[in-house]
Amino acid sequence: MDELELLENRLQRERLARKQAEALLEEKSETLYLLNQDLVKLAADLAEREEASRSILEATGDGIITLDESGRIDSFNRAAKGIFGYSQEQVVGQNIDKLFPMGITGEAFKNIPHMQDMERSGELHEATGRRADGSEFFMEISLSQGQLLQRRMIIVSVRDITQRKKAEEERKYMEIQLRQAQKLESIGQLAAGIAHEINTPIQFVGDNTRFLLDAFADIERLLSIYDQVLEAVRANEITEGLVTSVNSIANEIDLDYLRSEIPQAISQTLDGTDRVARIVRAMKEFSHPGDEAKSLIDINKAIQSTITVSRNEWKYDAELETDLDLTLPTVPCLASEFNQVILNIIVNAVHAIRDGKSDDSTAKGAILITTKQEGDWAKISIRDSGSGIPEAIRSKIFDPFFTTKGVGKGTGQGLAIAYSAIVDKHAGTIDVQSEVGVGTTFTIKLPMQG
Amino acid sequence: MKGVVFTEFLEYVEECYSPEMADKIIATSSLCSYGVYTSVGTYPHQELVKLISALSTETGRQVPDLIHAFGKHLFGRLIRIYPMFLTGFSSSFELLRSVQDQIHVKVRMLYPDAELPTFEYQSNHPDQLIIIYRSKRPFKDLAAGMIEGCIEHFGEAITLTWDSSVQPGDAGVRFVLERKA
Ligand SMILES: Nc1ncnc2c1ncn2[C@@H]1O[C@H](COP(=O)(O)OP(=O)(O)OP(=O)(O)O)[C@@H](O)[C@H]1O
Numbered sequence: 001m002d003e004l005e006l007l008e009n010r011l012q013r014e015r016l017a018r019k020q021a022e023a024l025l026e027e028k029s030e031t032l033y034l035l036n037q038d039l040v041k042l043a044a045d046l047a048e049r050e051e052a053s054r055s056i057l058e059a060t061g062d063g064i065i066t067l068d069e070s071g072r073i074d075s076f077n078r079a080a081k082g083i084f085g086y087s088q089e090q091v092v093g094q095n096i097d098k099l100f101p102m103g104i105t106g107e108a109f110k111n112i113p114h115m116q117d118m119e120r121s122g123e124l125h126e127a128t129g130r131r132a133d134g135s136e137f138f139m140e141i142s143l144s145q146g147q148l149l150q151r152r153m154i155i156v157s158v159r160d161i162t163q164r165k166k167a168e169e170e171r172k173y174m175e176i177q178l179r180q181a182q183k184l185e186s187i188g189q190l191a192a193g194i195a196h197e198i199n200t201p202i203q204f205v206g207d208n209t210r211f212l213l214d215a216f217a218d219i220e221r222l223l224s225i226y227d228q229v230l231e232a233v234r235a236n237e238i239t240e241g242l243v244t245s246v247n248s249i250a251n252e253i254d255l256d257y258l259r260s261e262i263p264q265a266i267s268q269t270l271d272g273t274d275r276v277a278r279i280v281r282a283m284k285e286f287s288h289p290g291d292e293a294k295s296l297i298d299i300n301k302a303i304q305s306t307i308t309v310s311r312n313e314w315k316y317d318a319e320l321e322t323d324l325d326l327t328l329p330t331v332p333c334l335a336s337e338f339n340q341v342i343l344n345i346i347v348n349a350v351h352a353i354r355d356g357k358s359d360d361s362t363a364k365g366a367i368l369i370t371t372k373q374e375g376d377w378a379k380i381s382i383r384d385s386g387s388g389i390p391e392a393i394r395s396k397i398f399d400p401f402f403t404t405k406g407v408g409k410g411t412g413q414g415l416a417i418a419y420s421a422i423v424d425k426h427a428g429t430i431d432v433q434s435e436v437g438v439g440t441t442f443t444i445k446l447p448m449q450g
Numbered sequence: 451m452k453g454v455v456f457t458e459f460l461e462y463v464e465e466c467y468s469p470e471m472a473d474k475i476i477a478t479s480s481l482c483s484y485g486v487y488t489s490v491g492t493y494p495h496q497e498l499v500k501l502i503s504a505l506s507t508e509t510g511r512q513v514p515d516l517i518h519a520f521g522k523h524l525f526g527r528l529i530r531i532y533p534m535f536l537t538g539f540s541s542s543f544e545l546l547r548s549v550q551d552q553i554h555v556k557v558r559m560l561y562p563d564a565e566l567p568t569f570e571y572q573s574n575h576p577d578q579l580i581i582i583y584r585s586k587r588p589f590k591d592l593a594a595g596m597i598e599g600c601i602e603h604f605g606e607a608i609t610l611t612w613d614s615s616v617q618p619g620d621a622g623v624r625f626v627l628e629r630k631a
């Protein structure tokens with residue numbers, strides 16, 4: 001092979017190799033161009049998506065704050081600006097504690113799920129926030145997290161609940177007012193009954209006193225003739241006529257009758273005043289004005305006075321009996337609340353008895369109130385022979401405003417008040433057992449150690 | 451197989467033997483490429499096998515010896531063409547340990563479709579390095595030559611041994627490098 005041929009071969013190969021390389025280069029360039037196109041489009045898509053996310057973030061009513069793992073603020077959306085009164089520049093890079101004086105780092109951050117656990121979204125916590133002007137407010141926050149490429153992002157979503165808290169407090173206040181109203185209403189109703197109860201003894205006290213006044217006028221006549229007799233005896237001039245006058249006056253005024261009636265009238269009068277005094281005392285005990293703290297009270301006595309003041313409510317419809325455990329120790333109790341509960345249950349019992357009675361029947365129903373010590377509890381049960389509570393509504397009777405009574409007859413508050421008084425305020429229990437057509441028993445248990 | 455291996459091989463033959471030898475083995479190997487290679491292209495590795503077999507026939511030297519010798523030469527050439535792969539390494543162990551996670555990664559940036567062998571490292575002694583080499587192609591001699599080229603480059607006293615029995619059923623080759631005391 002000669003030199004020239006060899007060189008030609010090599011040259012040929014080199015030329016072809018160069019063309020090959022050029023073709024490869026073109027191919028690569030095209031691939032690059034296409035890749036670049038894709039990238040441009042991808043970047044535009046990303047920008048659009050980013051814009052969409054940002055708009056959502058800015059539009060949402062909740063404040064959204066993102067933090068890095070050390071609790072430094074990364075971003076702060078518009079609602080957050082509105083809530084806290086800071087601009088983005090004022091808080092980005094700062095620690096989240098700036099916004100939470102009590103520090104959510106303690107309680108709330110403790111619950112941040114572990115890094116790997118990305119699925120978990122945050123529960124709601126209540127926290128106190130601090131605005132740029134230093135004022136503090138209630139808020140609800142929830143924490144969640146997102147995994148970015150290199151790091152974890154903590155997302156704090158914040159809602160100002162000052163308004164809601166205020167509404168809640170207003171509602172609570174209204175409830176208290178309403179309860180007060182119910183109590184006043186029942187006292188008003190009781191007052192009518194009590195007036196009636198007091199009227200009867202007052203009437204016969206009056207009658208008897210008038211009788212005593214008349215009787216005394218008669219006796220006065222007799223006494224003046226006795227004076228004359230006394231004088232005549234002293235002068236030793238007693239006459240037959242004088243004795244006859246005495247006899248005739250005694251006859252006229254019916255002395256025998258007076259002698260037997262006057263002591264009776266006096267004791268009846270005393271009875272009457274006693275009765276009035278008892279009712280007044282019961283009334284006082286029932287309403288127990290102004291005791292806000294628990295004191296040790298005699299449950300039996302409290303029940304007795306409630307029965308007394310409510311007598312007019314039940315006496316036409318029921319025989320009310322008691323079976324009280326007189327050895328029951330005193331129980332720490334809010335007396336007026338407790339009395340109100342017993343009254344509400346008695347009134348319900350009377351309504352149920354009326355409800356269960358056939359129109360023509362005159363037979364009275366029965367209410368039995370018993371007290372008993374059961375371990376560390378004082379147990380009070382109130383049984384009635386009323387219409388009973390259908391199974392279907394038994395779970396609702398303690399709900400506020402649940403009533404089966406017509407407009408103007410019941411507001412559905414009696415048992416709701418009873419429940420909150422016994423369960424919330426005394427840490428006791430209240431239960432009901434009932435059979436339709438047979439009757440109902442409410443059982444209250446109060447802890448003897450307050 | 452990357453074109454640079456082919457272009458380097460032909461240059462190597464021209465230098466060590468003669469341009470005529472290169473021309474001859476191309477002519478006798480009946481290659482699809484007709485011996486036209488560019489370093490940025492990719493060609494079937496069987497062409498290299500054919501060229502080396504032809505060289506063996508022409509020279510009477512064993513194929514493994516030829517590949518081994520070329521490997522050694524190739525290492526020296528590659529570090530001249532791609533000096534950036536060397537920077538920061540002061541020993542063959544360091545450089546070899548970087549093959550899998552650094553050098554091959556860079557090769558892939560340039561040639562995403564390159565089919566590279568894998569290197570797995572084992573060692574329980576600072577003076578020993580074990581490399582488990584796996585490749586789809588029968589070029590363990592090329593690898594051995596290149597490793598030797600590397601040792602030579604750093605001028606180190608290291609013995610290289612290898613065997614093919616990594617594990618039963620495993621086609622890998624185990625290279626053991628031991629620094630001489
Ligand atoms: N002893 C009872 N027997 C039968 N039903 C009862 C009895 N006590 C309560 N209920 C039922 O439970 C409902 C709720 O009672 P609750 O005392 O809370 O409200 P109310 O009596 O309807 O109204 P309020 O007590 O405010 O005047 C009653 O409407 C009635 O249907």
Ligand SMILES: [Mg+2]
Pocket residue numbers: 344347348410413414415
């Ligand atoms: Mg009621």
